[in-house]
Amino acid sequence: MDNIDEILNHAAAAPHPVNPALLDSIARSIGADLRPVRPVPPRWLLTGGLVLVAAAIATAGAAVLGFHGVQNLTAIDRALLFPLLALLLWLAAAACVGEITPGSRRFVSPRFLLVGGILSLLAVFAILFRDYQTINFLPQGIACLTAGLLIAVPTALGVWFVLRRGFAVNPVSAGTVAGTLAGLAGVAMLELHCPNFEVFHVMLWHTGVVLVSAAAGAWLGILRNAALRQ
Amino acid sequence: MYADRDLETLMARYQQGDFSAATALIQRLSPQLHRFFVIQFASRGDADDLLQETWLRIHQARHTYRAGEPVLPWFYAIARHIRVDHYRKASRSKSKEDRLDELPELPAAPEKEAGSTADLEALLATLPQSQREVVEMLKIVGMSLEEVARATSSSVGSVKQKAHRAYEKLRDRMGRPGSLARSAKAPRNG
Structure with a gap:
């Protein structure tokens, strides 16, 4: 190497004393409130819990509204669509758990998860659905978007409940990922329920649930950041 | 640099409420965390404040450390979060001051x-x-x-x-x- 390393190593070896009174003060303030704490559960357990919450809420929503969508899908459609949704839910759940654990390994960035998730859904929808009509495009679309978001809200609350003991070092990023997960639960419910297989309807209004939900999560993260800075 | 095993043990004891382990962690990690803040643009006074705030946040979040995970990234992720937050606060108050002063003064050179x-x-x-x-x-x-x-x-x-x-x-x-x-x-x- 070169002398940059030499300089850095030299600096690293040099002591950097901190005022002992400051360290004493820190130790005293920590000691005043020192009690045993229970570490957060293992990563796999939290991830599994989040997937379970999202799947349960999506299925319950579809049960209330009717399983008209899944009943009209072919076996190949189901085999392509639902494993993809399960994979995306798992990735989003794992990313959520990472976001509330400082210093954890990041497998996928929130932006990549959101963009990649939406693009993969769009690709699968484009492959599966061949009906290019746009009958009642806006009213049916708004109904689906609303229904999807109504599933995303309780899912987000469930996510918060499971991860409530975590510590998000980046609330915006954590909010985006949690919103993505909640939005995916909304899409899962729509795929189980919605019998409208018009390709533009599915691509815009079903996928839009993920986008709106992730944006709402990011916005809540921004609000949380602002509140912390007050 | 400290052996990770040693830090992991101290962290586990800190989670169990052992004050001597908390003190040992503070004594061991504070100098390098303080230097982290000083190098990242902070003055010595700011670095003192940031160090205190970091330990407060570490204390609040100590249950989020899982045994077996590397310790230093956990500490530095929190320290980095405090630093970014401080930077944003400083930028915002500076931009407010700039709006108030018609002829803004140059920022004082850090100590x-x-x-x-x-x-x-x-x-x-x-x-x-x-x-x-x-x-x-x-x-x-x-x-x-x-x-x-x-x-x-x-x-x-x-x-x-x-x-x-x-x-x-x-x-x-x-x-x-x-x-x-x-x-x-x-x-x-x-």
Whole structure:
């Protein structure tokens, strides 16, 4: 190497004393409130819990509204669509758990998860659905978007409940990922329920649930950041 | 640099409410966390405040550390969060002040550290924030690429790229006449 390393190593070896009174003060303030704490559960357990919450809420929503969508899908459609949704839910759940654990390994960035998730859904929808009509495009679309978001809200609350003991070092990023997960639960419910297989309807209004939900999560993260800075 | 096993044990005892373990962690990690803040643009006074705030946040979040995970990325992820927050607060209050003053004054130069930290600060000052923190964590704290990636919520590839670019910039800077090399290698004052 070169002398940059030499300089850095030299600096690293040099002591950097901190005022002992400051360290004493820190130790005293920590000691005043020192009690045993229970570490957060293992990563796999939290991830599994989040997937379970999202799947349960999506299925319950579809049960209330009717399983008209899944009943009209072919076996190949189901085999392509639902494993993809399960994979995306798992990735989003794992990313959520990472976001509330400082210093954890990041497998996928929130932006990549959101963009990649939406693009993969769009690709699968484009492959599966061949009906290019746009009958009642806006009213049916708004109904689906609303229904999807109504599933995303309780899912987000469930996510918060499971991860409530975590510590998000980046609330915006954590909010985006949690919103993505909640939005995916909304899409899962729509795929189980919605019998409208018009390709533009599915691509815009079903996928839009993920986008709106992730944006709402990011916005809540921004609000949380602002509140912390007050 | 400290043996990770040792820090893991101390962290586990700290979670169990052992005050001596908490004190040992504070004594061991505070100097390098303090230097992290000083190098990342903070004055000594600011670094003292940031160190206190970091330990307060570490204390509140101590249950989020899982046994067996690397300790340093956990500490540095929180310290980095405090630093970013401080930077945003400072930028916002500065922009408010700028709006109030018709002719804004130049910001006061930060108090300079005597000795190695000042030299290091001068050496790294030309780097963007993200590259500076990567070089510091890798070379001063002695963390691995994987640990830096964890602390900065990025990938190992991104850390490698930042370190590479930082080295290129530093080489370029040191190659110029009147480079930082001489000042950075100057005898220490204290």
